[in-house]
Every structure is written in C-alpha cells, then in structure tokens.
Amino acid sequence: MSGWIDVCDAEDIDLEDVIRFDHGGRTFAVYRTLDGAVFATDGLCTHEKVHLADGLVMDDTIECPKHNGRFNYQTGAALRAPVCEALATYPARLRDGRIEIEVEQS
Amino acid sequence: MNAFSPQIKRDYSLDGPENRHAVEVGLASAEWYHSEVPRKVMKSLMRRSDEAADRDTVLWFLLLIFTGSATIALWGSWWVLPFLLGYGVLYGTACDSRWHECGHGTAFKTDWKNNAVYHIASFMVMRNPISWRWSHARHHTDTIIVGRDPEIVLMRPPEIAMAALKFIGVPDIFYELRTLARNAAGIITEAEKDYIPEAERPKAIYWARVHMAIYGAAVLLALVTWSILPLVLIGGPRIYGCWHMVMMGLLQHGGLAEDVLDHRLNSRTVLINPVSRFLYWNMNYHVEHHMFPMVPYHALPRLHALIKHDLPAPNPSIADAYGDLIYALVRQTREAGYTIRRALPPTAQPYCEEFHDTDGVPSRRAGK
Ligand code: FES
Numbered sequence: 315m316s317g318w319i320d321v322c323d324a325e326d327i328d329l330e331d332v333i334r335f336d337h338g339g340r341t342f343a344v345y346r347t348l349d350g351a352v353f354a355t356d357g358l359c360t361h362e363k364v365h366l367a368d369g370l371v372m373d374d375t376i377e378c379p380k381h382n383g384r385f386n387y388q389t390g391a392a393l394r395a396p397v398c399e400a401l402a403t404y405p406a407r408l409r410d411g412r413i414e415i416e417v418e419q420s
Numbered sequence: 421m422n423a424f425s426p427q428i429k430r431d432y433s434l435d436g437p438e439n440r441h442a443v444e445v446g447l448a449s450a451e452w453y454h455s456e457v458p459r460k461v462m463k464s465l466m467r468r469s470d471e472a473a474d475r476d477t478v479l480w481f482l483l484l485i486f487t488g489s490a491t492i493a494l495w496g497s498w499w500v501l502p503f504l505l506g507y508g509v510l511y512g513t514a515c516d517s518r519w520h521e522c523g524h525g526t527a528f529k530t531d532w533k534n535n536a537v538y539h540i541a542s543f544m545v546m547r548n549p550i551s552w553r554w555s556h557a558r559h560h561t562d563t564i565i566v567g568r569d570p571e572i573v574l575m576r577p578p579e580i581a582m583a584a585l586k587f588i589g590v591p592d593i594f595y596e597l598r599t600l601a602r603n604a605a606g607i608i609t610e611a612e613k614d615y616i617p618e619a620e621r622p623k624a625i626y627w628a629r630v631h632m633a634i635y636g637a638a639v640l641l642a643l644v645t646w647s648i649l650p651l652v653l654i655g656g657p658r659i660y661g662c663w664h665m666v667m668m669g670l671l672q673h674g675g676l677a678e679d680v681l682d683h684r685l686n687s688r689t690v691l692i693n694p695v696s697r698f699l700y701w702n703m704n705y706h707v708e709h710h711m712f713p714m715v716p717y718h719a720l721p722r723l724h725a726l727i728k729h730d731l732p733a734p735n736p737s738i739a740d741a742y743g744d745l746i747y748a749l750v751r752q753t754r755e756a757g758y759t760i761r762r763a764l765p766p767t768a769q770p771y772c773e774e775f776h777d778t779d780g781v782p783s784r785r786a787g788k
Pocket residue numbers: 359360361362363364378379380381382383384395396397
C-alpha cells in the first residue's frame with residue numbers, strides 16, 4: 315500500500331538542491347529545482363550505495379559525490395559512468411508549503 | 421604476524437587473496453573520513469563552470485600547436501630542443517591531469533567538453549579510456565587498499581630503480597601499449613574484469629582499436645617518410661615528456677599508509693609553482709581531491725584553505741616532498757612496513773586509526 319509522507323517545509327531545501335530523508339528504514343533524496351518544483355528518488359547511488367544528498371544538483375541532474383556518476387533525478391535515468399543502473403523515483407508534491415513524497419508503506 | 425602483515429611482501433594483484441581479505445575486514449567500499457565543510461560552502465566549491473577549463477584548454481592546445489609546429493620546422497637543428505622539450509611536457513605530462521579531471525567530469529560544466537578532452541587526453545597518456553575510467557573509480561572507492569586499488573604505483577617493498585625508470589616512461593609505455601593491443605585483440609583479463617562491468621567491456625575493446633589504429637598510422641607515416649618525426653610527435657612524448665607527470669604522480673600516495681580509511685594518512689598535498697600547477701591542474705592538492713572529488717580543480721586551492729586546519733601540513737615544495745618520499749622508499753627496502761606518518765595540527769580531528777598499519781613504527785615527521 316502506498317501513501318503520502320510528510321518530508322519537510324519547502325523552504326528547508328534550497329532551490330536547486332537536495333536533502334536526505336530517512337523513513338521506515340529506507341533513505342530517500344528529495345530535490346527542489348530552480349523554479350521550486352519537487353522530486354524524490356532513492357537516497358543511495360546505484361553504483362556503490364553512497365548518499366546522493368551529499369552530491370551536486372545541476373539543472374535536472376544529481377551528481378554523486380563519490381565518483382561523479384550522474385542521474386536525471388526527474389526520470390531516474392543514469393547519465394554518466396560509473397553509474398549504469400537507473401535510480402528509482404517517487405512522486406513528490408507540495409501541499410500547504412510542505413513537501414510530501416509517495417512511497418510504499420510496509 | 422599473519423599472512424597480511426605489512427612487514428612481508430604483499431600481493432597487490434586484484435584477483436589474489438588480499439582482495440578477499442580487504443572485503444572480509446571491511447576495507448572495501450568502506451566509509452572514509454572527511455573534514456567537515458558546511459553544505460552551503462561545499463555547494464559553492466562544487467559549482468561547475470566552463471571558464472577556467474576553457475581558458476586552460478585553449479592555452480594548452482595553442483601551446484601544443486606552437487611547440488609542435490616549431491618542432492617540425494626546426495627538425496634536424498639543435499634549435500629544435502627547447503620546443504621539443506616543451507611539446508613533450510605539454511603532451512606527455514599535461515595529458516594526465518586533463519585525463520583525470522575530465523574523467524571525473526568536473527573540469528568543465530558542459531559535459532561534452534569533458535568527454536572530448538577526456539578522449540584526447542586518454543590517447544595522449546596511452547590509457548584505454550574505458551578501462552581507466554573504471555579503474556579510477558575503484559581507486560577512489562578503495563584508495564591504496566592492497567588487492568583492491570588498481571592504481572597503486574609504489575608497492576612495498578619498493579623497486580626504486582623501476583620507479584626511476586618511470587621518468588622516461590619505462591616500463592609504463594610497454595605495459596600500456598601491450599594492454600591496448602590486448603584489449604584491441606578483444607581480450608579483457610580477469611583483473612580488468614574485477615573493475616570493468618560487463619556492459620562496458622565492448623567499449624574498452626572499441627577504443628583500444630581506435631588508439632592502436634592511430635599508432636599504426638603514425639608508424640606507417642614514419643616508414644613512408646622514413647623519418648622518426650611522426651613518432652616523436654605522436655606517442656613519443658610519453659617517453660621524453662612524461663617526467664613531470666611521474667614526478668608529481670609518485671608524490672600522490674608514495675611512502676604513505678596502505679589499508680587505511682582516512683585520506684590524510686595515504687595522500688599527500690604539496691605546494692608547487694604556478695607552471696607545475698597549470699600542467700597538473702592543481703592535483704597537488706591531493707588529500708583535498710580524494711576527500712571531495714566533486715570539487716573542480718580550479719576550486720581546490722579554496723578548499724585547501726578551508727580545511728587545512730584538519731590536515732597534516734602540506735609539503736612546502738616538490739623538493740621537500742621528495743626528501744620525505746626518498747627517505748621512506750629507501751627505508752622500505754629493508755623495513756617494508758614503514759610508512760610516513762605526519763603530525764596533525766592541534767585543530768584537526770584525530771586520524772581514523774582502525775586499519776592503520778604503522779603502529780609502533782617510528783615516524784620521520786612526527787612532531788614536525
Ligand atoms: S557511488 Fe555514485 S557514482 Fe560511484
């Protein structure tokens with residue numbers, strides 16, 4: 315069963331930035347674009363399980379802090395070696411100034 | 421003393437027992453120490469721009485064209501020497517740092533520029549652009565972890581004469597050309613398979629063929645024109661122009677600890693002159709680069725200034741760093757477990773010691 319989970323205030327994430335969000339034993343990366351849209355992906359790089367929230371957001375990409383692999387965080391597509399495997403993405407939305415993401419609940 | 425004691429000759433192969441050992445004890449793909457830098461500051465350091473790399477790359481190519489043209493024009497006269505030596509260093513040395521930074525994708529903001537310069541520089545430095553991308557990723561995951569890191573240059577006990585030969589590209593160019601030829605023949609070794617994913621292996625074979633075809637064309641041209649000049653300009657600088665690359669490369673990790681999870685223990689920062697920094701694209705800030713590989717070369721001096729309170733003091737010059745390195749290498753010939761251990765300033769967090777293998781070995785720089 316999936317459901318919307320409250321993450322944080324929109325203002326808690328800078329424009330064109332990312333934060334780590336842990337929930338239910340899982341870790342996510344939650345992004346805000348330059349124009350304030352919000353997105354969510356798995357928190358760990360598919361290459362070597364490093365937290366993407368320490369990486370760099372540029373336009374619609376996130377660059378992993380360990381080996382500079384890149385993903386499109388809006389689609390999850392792997393864009394630059396050494397990442398080969400796509401990143402899981404999750405629906406995200408803004409409600410009353412708060413960011414929510416939709417994930418499977420156990 | 422167990423089988424993996426640093427006091428005995430170790431097995432640096434990637435498909436040997438040290439690899440399994442490193443995985444078992446948690447040295448592989450481990451968490452590494454890094455200095456604290458506030459996120460906002462780190463973001464400003466990581467920010468990409470084309471400006472510095474555009475400027476440096478245009479200058480690099482212009483200098484290559486100028487010195488290369490002068491070499492052709494003056495070939496056969498002694499006046500060629502300064503231009504030849506300049507061309508050699510610009511080709512056989514500067515290629516390494518361009519390969520490195522563009523491989524990380526940090527030099528330029530525009531990624532096709534990173535990729536274009538990466539491929540040109542890979543050819544110049546005689547590295548398979550695919551295999552080496554993966555080997556370098558492993559070098560960052562498992563920096564100087566024995567059995568895991570494919571880029572350990574100075575193994576213990578060191579072979580000092582062999583290290584000296586590297587300054588004229590020996591045996592590296594034979595090794596690299598043999599590897600390229602083998603890859604071009606469609607062969608990927610077991611050690612290469614340890615770090616190159618299956619899907620990438622056909623690309624490694626493809627690019628090895630491209631490189632070998634260019635070298636083949638240069639040899640053919642040399643035969644047709646009955647002149648060594650084509651090989652002096654293509655490939656040759658890897659012999660007569662690599663000395664500066666080797667000089668700086670040996671300092672990156674040489675004489676420092678193996679099997680640790682703290683780059684302050686296994687990497688070296690050296691303060692160097694501006695010409696060398698242009699050739700080396702600031703990789704003299706090597707501790708900083710390993711701690712934060714997202715930071716582009718042009719921001720490394722700023723990063724150094726920010727975290728130096730948490731790092732051992734940098735060597736103030738190349739000569740000073742060689743003083744340390746040569747002492748360590750000579751000592752390692754009779755005491756393989758010896759590594760340099762530098763004192764941290766009082767403002768620094770202590771070293772992450774868990775795997776540090778030099779306990780009880782006196783340090784030359786302790787207290788310095
Ligand atoms: S861990 Fe993310 S690119 Fe390697």
